Amino acid sequence: MHCGACTITLQDVQVQLGLPIEGMLVTGTTDIDYADVCERLLGRTLVGDDIIGCKLKVEWLERNVPAIDDDNDEESVQRYIRSYILQLIGGCLFADKSNRFVHLMFLPLLEDFQIARQYSCESACLAYLYRKLCRGSRAGAYEVADASILVQLLACDRLPFTAP
Incomplete structure (x- = not known):
């Protein structure tokens, strides 16, 4: 391929x-009390080192949000869905290098699911990918791991000769 022939576009995402x-x-703000937001939207209180700055350990989500069954009320189901979406955000869409944390700035966006479904998540994912690729291309950068899922998916789809 010649230079410029391969890039990730919004359509690819x-x-x-x-x-x-x-x-x-x-969009959103990061100037909020995340412990309060977690208690209100996930039904659990954060303690100790489960939250570091504005990031929550994904392990905390797995430990503290119980599975749902037929007897759960609507609020319990919504809390479970918020937890599941946060795990997807932290582990796939907006992952950090360790895949151990999710940024809590996304949680208030999940308060009302009718509004949450109206967000353009793809453009946010693409902007995040470009930001991480830009940082990874700087002199002295050793890895680009944060948003590599989109690069890997594109490579498998568009460059099948690179992997079986």
Whole structure:
């Protein structure tokens, strides 16, 4: 391929992830009390080192949000769904290098699911990928691991000769 022939576009993200391409921008504030937000939206209190700055350990989500069954009320189901979506965000869409943390700035966006479905998640994923690739291309950078899932998906789809 010649220079510029291969780049990841918004259409690629839509095809690979199947997320909404049109809608409201994913924005928010990081100047909030995340312990309060977690208690209100996930039904659990954060203690100790489960939260570091604005990031929550994904392990905490796995430990503290119980599975749902037929007897759960609507609020319990919504808490479980928020936890599951946060795990997807932290482990796949907006992953950090360790895959151990999820940024809590996404949690308030999941308060109302009718509004949450209107966000353009794909454009946020693509912007995040470009930001991480830019940081990874700087002199002295040793790895680009944060947003590599999109690069890997594109390589498997568009460059099949690179992997079986």
